Amino acid sequence: MNLIAAIKKDEELIAEMDSLLHDTIQFHIWWLGQSGFLLQWKGKRVLIDPYLSDSLTKKYLTTDKPHTRISEQVLKAELLKNIAVVTSSHNHTDHLDAETLLPVLKNNPGIKFIIPEANRSFVAERVKCDIDFPIGLNDKQSVTIEGFTFQGIPAKHNEIERDSRGNCKYMGYVIEFGPYKIYHSGDTLWFEGMTELLLPFAVDVAILPINGNKPERKVAGNLDGCEAAQLGKAIHAGVVIPCHYDLFSFNTADVNEFVTAASSIGQPFRVLKIGERYDQPVKQYTV
Numbered sequence: 510m511n512l513i514a515a516i517k518k519d520e521e522l523i524a525e526m527d528s529l530l531h532d533t534i535q536f537h538i539w540w541l542g543q544s545g546f547l548l549q550w551k552g553k554r555v556l557i558d559p560y561l562s563d564s565l566t567k568k569y570l571t572t573d574k575p576h577t578r579i580s581e582q583v584l585k586a587e588l589l590k591n592i593a594v595v596t597s598s599h600n601h602t603d604h605l606d607a608e609t610l611l612p613v614l615k616n617n618p619g620i621k622f623i624i625p626e627a628n629r630s631f632v633a634e635r636v637k638c639d640i641d642f643p644i645g646l647n648d649k650q651s652v653t654i655e656g657f658t659f660q661g662i663p664a665k666h667n668e669i670e671r672d673s674r675g676n677c678k679y680m681g682y683v684i685e686f687g688p689y690k691i692y693h694s695g696d697t698l699w700f701e702g703m704t705e706l707l708l709p710f711a712v713d714v715a716i717l718p719i720n721g722n723k724p725e726r727k728v729a730g731n732l733d734g735c736e737a738a739q740l741g742k743a744i745h746a747g748v749v750i751p752c753h754y755d756l757f758s759f760n761t762a763d764v765n766e767f768v769t770a771a772s773s774i775g776q777p778f779r780v781l782k783i784g785e786r787y788d789q790p791v792k793q794y795t796v
Contacts (some may be wrong), residue, residue, distance in 0.1 A: 510551075510600075510754070511576065512579060512580055512581045512675040513579055513580035513783065514541075514580075514581055514783075515580070515581045515582075515583040515782070515783040515784035516783065516784045516785045517533075517583075517784040517785070518581060518582075518583045518584065518784050519577050519583075519584060519585060519588060520588070521538070521739070522583065522584060522784050523584070523588050523589075524538065525668060525786065526547065526549060526554075526696060526728045529549060530549065530551075530552055530591070530749040531551075531552050532551075533615065534791055535550045535552055535788050535789055535790075535791060536549065536550035536551075536687075536689060536788075536789050537786055537788055538547065538714070538716075538750070538782040538786065538787045538789075539548075539781075539783070539784065539786050539787075540554075540690075540750070540782070540785060540787075541559055541560075541561065541583050541584060541659040541750065541783070541784075542560065542561075542580060542582070542783045543558075543562065543603050543753055543756045544557075544558040544559070544560070544584050544598070544603065544604060544690075544695070544716075544718065544752050544753050545557065545558050545559040545560050546652075546693065546697070546716060546752075547559075547589075548684065548691065548742070549663055549687075550656075550686055550687070551656070551687075553593045553657070554591055554593055554594075554644050555590050555592075555593060555594045555595075555596070555654050555657055555658060555684065556589065556592050556594070556596070556600050556613065557595075557596050557682075557693050557716075558596060558597060558603075558604045558693070558695065559586070559589075559595065559606070559608040559609050559610070559613065560603040560604065560606045560609055560649065560756075561582060561583070561584050561586040561608075562582070562586065562605070562609050562664055563582070564606055564607070564608045565577065565602050565603060565606075565757070566578050566758045568602070571592065572725055573611065573727075574727055574728075574759070575756040575759070576757045576760075576796065577757060577759070578756065578757065579625055579755060579756065579757065579758050579759075579761065580755050580783055581783065583784045584781050584784075586608070586609045586611075586612045586613055587614065587616060588618055589612075589613055589617070590602075590604065591617070592617040592619065592620050593619075593620065593621065593654065593655040593657075594620065594621045594622075594623060594624070594654050594655065594657060594659075595610065595613055595614075595617075595620060595621075595622050596622075596623045596624070596659070596682060596693075597610075597622075597623070597624045597625075597626070597628070597632065598636075598664065598679065598680050598681060598682070598693070598694075598695025598696065599625060599628065599664070599666065599678060599679040599680065599695055599696060600631050600632070600678070601696065602630050603756070603757035604695065604696065605624075605628075605632065605634055605636075606751065607635050607637075608642040610635075610636045611637070611783070612624075612716055614638065620641045621642065621644055621647070621655075622636075622638070622642060622653050623643070623644050623646060623652065623654075623659055623682070624643045624644070624645055624646070625645065625646065625647070625648075625661070625676065625677050625678055625679070625680045625771070626645030626646060626647050626676040627647075627671065627672040627674075627677060627678045628645075628678060628680040629643060629645050629646075629674035631651055635653075636641075638684060645676075646659065646661035646676070646680065646682075647661055647675070647676045647677055647680075648661045648662060648663045648677050649661065649681065655685055656687075657684055657685070657686045658682055658684070658685040659682045659683075660682065660683040660684075660685065660710075661677065661681075661682065662679050662680060662682060662683055662692070662694070662770040663679070663680060663681075663682050663700070664677070664681050664694060664695045664696060664697035664708065664729070665679070665697050665698045665699075665700040666679040666695070666696040666698065666730075667698060667722065667729045667730055667731045669700060671743060672784070672789075673775060679695060679697070680692040680695055681693055681695040681696050681697060682695075683707075684710065685710075687715075687719040687792075688792045689713050689789065689792060690711065690712045690713055690714075690715070690789065691712060691713065691714045691715075691716065692710065692715045692744075692746070693716045694715070694717050694718065694732075696718055696729065696731050697731060697754065698720070698722060698730060698731065698732060698736075699731065699732060699736055699740060704740070704743045704744055707744040708743075708744050708745065710744075711745060712744060712745075712746050712747065713746075713747040713748070713789060713792070714747060714748050714749075714750060714787075714789065715740070715741050715744065715746035715748070715750070716750045717740060717741065717749055717750070717752065718730055718731035718732055718750055718752055718753030718754075719731070719732060719733060719734040719737045719750060719751040719752070719753060719754055719761045719762050719764065719766075719767045720733070720753045720754050720760055720761055721734075721762055722732035726733065726759055726760050728760060729755055733766070734751065734762060734763070734764065734766035734767030734768075734769075734770055735766065735767070735770040737749060737751055737767055737769035737770075737771075738767055738770035738774060738776050738778070739770070739776075741771070741776045741778070742774050742775070742776040746776070746777075747777065748777045748778060748779055748787075749764065749771060749776060749777070749778045749779075749781060750778070750779050750780075750781060750787060751764055751767045751778070755783070764780055767780075769779060770786065
């Protein structure tokens with residue numbers, strides 16, 4: 510089977526990122542596949558939920574749930590440098606992958622690692638780090654690192670699960686920097702109160718999954734394309750970028766369903782190819 514090609518990959522993609530590293534005007538976002546993105550603004554880089562390996566394909570190769578890859582791997586994880594912050598939204602391997610994170614943590618001295626507080630012990634074991642190294646958040650908590658403020662948002666996958674201390678196991682993050690706000694939902698369904706929770710942020714970019722919720726897949730579900738478009742509209746998102754599709758054959762979606770839904774309700778959107786860049790229009794503000 511021919512894999513879906515990345516628009517840019519490996520050294521060519523890194524060269525593009527490096528060429529824009531000190532852009533003082535715009536921020537840039539690259540889709541790295543699945544729910545993984547690299548955010549770059551004023552010389553700083555935030556790596557969001559990266560999955561840059563074939564660990565799941567190898568793990569499930571001989572099971573009844575094969576994770577057959579349908580798109581190219583866009584980057585070797587060891588190529589990622591100058592990363593200020595890396596995030597994980599929850600413990601599933603396509604959002605917390607040791608084969609990706611170990612070289613990223615090794616090659617980026619001073620990097621900060623943001624996780625749901627509920628997952629601290631699991632994360633430390635998976636990536637073989639000191640248990641105090643990750644920065645744990647819960648919903649209604651925030652932390653500011655290198656000019657980026659990360660606000661914890663609950664995620665429902667397929668439930669809003671909490672540990673014995675009330676900490677969310679599945680989360681999204683609103684990332685605020687300068688005049689901009691990005692919402693990366695992590696894996697989530699729509700839940701009661703979600704719109705009211707997100708509306709005050711007036712997000713410029715909402716990054717939302719579209720692969721849907723189908724129990725026959727035997728994995729937790731997400732928003733589908735129509736729901737992602739409707740959520741973007743409900744929270745007045747400046748633009749919606751769809752994700753969490755075109756990686757595994759058993760757990761994907763037709764992005765054109767999202768495009769049709771968003772177009773029909775007037776929700777601005779941008780569909781990226783793997784390795785493609787989104788440039789946010791300049792937003793004027795006063796300090």
